[in-house]
Amino acid sequence: MLPRIPGTSPLCSLLFAALAIVASLGCNHRTPRDPGEFRVGIEGTPDTLDPRYASDAHGMRILPLLFNGLLSEEPSGQFRLDLAESWQQPDPLTHVFRLRAGVRFHDGAPLTARDVAATFRFLLDPAHGCPATGSLKQVAGVDAPDDRTVVFHLSRMAVSLPYQLTIGILPERLAGRPDLGEQVIGTGPYRLAAFRAASEVVLKAFTDYFAGPPHLESITFRIVSNATTRLLEIESGGLDLLQNAVPPFAVKFLRRNPELEVLVAPGSSYQYLGFNFDDPLLRDVRIRKAISFAIDRRALIDFALEGFARPATGLFPPEHWAADRHLAETPYDPVLARRLLDEAGHPDPDGEGPAVRFHVSYKTSTDKTANEVARIIADQLARVGIGVEVRGFEWGTFFSDVKKGNFQLMSLRWVGMNDPDSFHFLFHSASIPPAGANRGRYRNAEVDALIDASRGEPDPERRRVLYLRIQEALARDVAYASLWWLDNVVVLRRGFTGFRPLPGGEYTSLAGVRRVLP
DSSP: OOOOOTTSOHHHHHHHHHHHHHHHHGGGGOOOOOTTEEEEEESSOOSOOOTTTOOSHHHHHHHHHHOOOSEEEOTTSOEEESSEEEEEEEETTEEEEEEOTTOBOTTSOBOOHHHHHHHHHHHHOGGGOOTTTGGGTTEEEEEEEETTEEEEEESSOOTTHHHHTTSOOOOHHHHTOSOOTTOOOOSSSEEEEEEETTTEEEEEEOTTOTTOOOSOSEEEEEEOOOHHHHHHHHHHTSOSEEESOSOGGGHHHHHTOTTEEEEEEOOOOEEEEEEOTTSTTTTSHHHHHHHHHTOOHHHHHHHHSTTOEEEOSSSSOTTSTTOOTTOOOOOOOHHHHHHHHHHTTOOOTTTTSSOOSEEEEEEEESOHHHHHHHHHHHHHHHTTTEEEEEEEEOHHHHHHHHHHTOOSEEEEEEOSOOOTTHHHHHHOGGGOTTSSSOTTOOOOHHHHHHHHHHHTOOOHHHHHHHHHHHHHHHHHHTSEEEEEEEOEEEEEETTEEOOOOOTTOOOGGGGGOEEOOO
16 A cells, blocks of 8 residues: 655655656666657647647747747847847838848748748738737738848737737748648747657757757657656656646655756746626626635645745736736735625625625636635635635636636636737727637726727837726726736756746747756
């Protein structure tokens, strides 16, 4: 019989024992591998590696190794030139880019302005169904007057345009084709060698990369959906890197392995509790505030996430250029929560007794951590007299209900949401599904006007002031109950150096990773 480890569930004890057995086997039982190969474990298969269509987290995090855009985004949310060597704006509606000389695609063809124009002309056509099309609707046309000059003509100002200019560029001969499958060709430090769904994505070093060839000969992203298998693989040497793919409870054990290094860095993935504003109960701001005050975020982070998160105050973490750093963390205040519920006309029928003021439904997916968080929140709300029915659904059903507005409470996570113009997509009354992601049906004329004003403000500092006012209004209305920003937790095999976790979890820095000789 396996021993029970104090402070863990039987399942965790079983996992720890299995990991200990694997660790004791030593090098004799390691997975055979090519010495020039670097292996990364990921939880699921990317939907696509076509930069025009990719939108899932797995694909978006791999794309920077395969492609370059005209611009690239810094972790702070600022931009730098990438394929472009200069960017000029002769008037508010014209953007002129001069391309770097000597850039080549993975097939050896030189990059030209025609490639850039062809990529964006495809993106601009609504018939192709690209995720970026809506954000590019202010672009009236794209010209390539010579091999190294690209000109964007706008019908009106587009504050979100720089974010779209980070999209990877395809060769002209491929950019007009709607379904590339595995035949994607970019200019990045690695080229795609194989894409086997539910198995692996194999990248090979591109020796003609314009910024210099990468150090690793090949990178294999192995799709390992089972958490226990991922842990066993990183322990046994079958994987070299896991990023945000380790159960929080296992980190302490992995830190004991002298062959592994655990890196923890602040992340930007934002977890929130969402409300349905069409619900007669939840449209009362006092109810929403009471629910928010009744949640002990720090206890949740410590218990369910082993401390690997920061309490969130809004969509953007404080290091983002547009974040409102004056917004305070919502305190855990059950006394104030009870008072607000009383004021809203829902007195507790038996004080500290078991009877509840009212019941609400909390929908979530069947994910283990999501369910654990939901049940902890339900217990915390019960302490102020709110009865919560937690209902877990398979992801497709759950997400479909959320988009339809078929919920009272739900919790989701925004990943890689760096563009402040996302306020329109998330909170404008014109963005209720299917037109956007205002899934809670939030409506506020003041917020709509501030968002509209921000989209037409050319001055970055004045635009930032508008973003701050939007964030203050959203916090005042409790449009979301902000929960936390997840940390990036990386497990890296010793013997490699140069990996830098990025807030959005992108694998960009793998291009600079090198093997360290013993």
